[in-house]
Amino acid sequence: MNKRGDTNLIMDIIIYLTIFILFFIGMFWFISSYSNRSGFLEDFYAKEIAEVINSAEPGMSFKIDITPLAIVSSKNGKPLKDIITIDNVNNRVIASSKLNTGVSFGFFNDVDVVIVDGGVQGPSGGAETTRFIFKIVEKQRNEL
C-alpha cells in the first residue's frame, strides 16, 4: 500500500499550522500592545485640555487629573513630565503616552499657557493621582 501521499499531507498541515500559530502569536502581541487605549487617552486629554483653555480667562489656574493617561504612559516608559506639553506658538496641546510620538489639538483662545510647578505632578510618587497644573496668561507677543 502506497502511503507517501498521506505523509506529505500531514507535513503540509503541520507546516501550515506552525506558520499560523507563529503569525497569530505575533498578531496577539501587536494588538495587546495597543489595547491599553493609549491612542484614545492621548486624543481625549489633548481635546479636553484644549477645551478648558478655550473657556478660560487670563489669570485662571487649573489642576486636571490625568491619572489614566499617566498610568498608560508609565507602562510605555514615557517620563511623566513629558506627557502633556503646550505649544504656545501654534496654540496646541500635545498629549503623549509613548516615546517620540503623541497627539496634538489646537485651542482658539489667544492666550499663553504657563506650566506651573513642572506641569505634571504625581503626589504619590507614582502614576496614580497624577495632575497637570497650568495657568492662563495674556498672550506674549514677540514684537519685531
Add this chain to the structure above:
Amino acid sequence: MNFKGAIGEGILYFVFFLMIIMIIGGLYGGLNAYFGKGHDSRFEESELLFKEAKICFIEEGFFDLTTALDEDLFYEKCRFSRELLEDGEHMIYMKNKNGIEFLVGVNDFKIRCFLDARKDNLNLPLCFTPYELDGNYLLVGSSQSSRRVYT
C-alpha cells in the same frame, strides 16, 4: 466516485476560513483600538466658539456695524487665535441686521455645515445651530480633529 477524505477536507476548509476571519478580526480590532475614531469634539468646540463669538460681537457692537468689519480688529477685540481659525478647520460667519457680512475661516463651511453626512464623516464640520436675533445671523463650525505628531 471516491468520497474518501471528503469530510476531512471539508473540515480543513472550515478551519481555513475560521483562521481568515480571526486574522481579519484581529487586524480590525487592533487597528481600531489604536487608531479608532476617538473622542469627537467638533460640536463642543463649535458651541464654545459660538458662545465666545456671540459675546464678543454683542460687546464690541459688531452686530450694529454699517461698514465692513476689519479682520485685524476682529482678532484684536475677540482674542481669537488667527493661526487656528485660519487653519482650514474652522469658520465664523456673521451677517448683521444691516446686511454686513463677515467671515473668517473656510467659506465652504456655510454649505458643509448642513450636509447629512456631517455626523459620521469626521472631515466635515459640525456647526452650532444658526443663531438669529433681531435680524442678526451667526454661524460657527469646526471640523478640527487631533493630529499625530512625532517628537
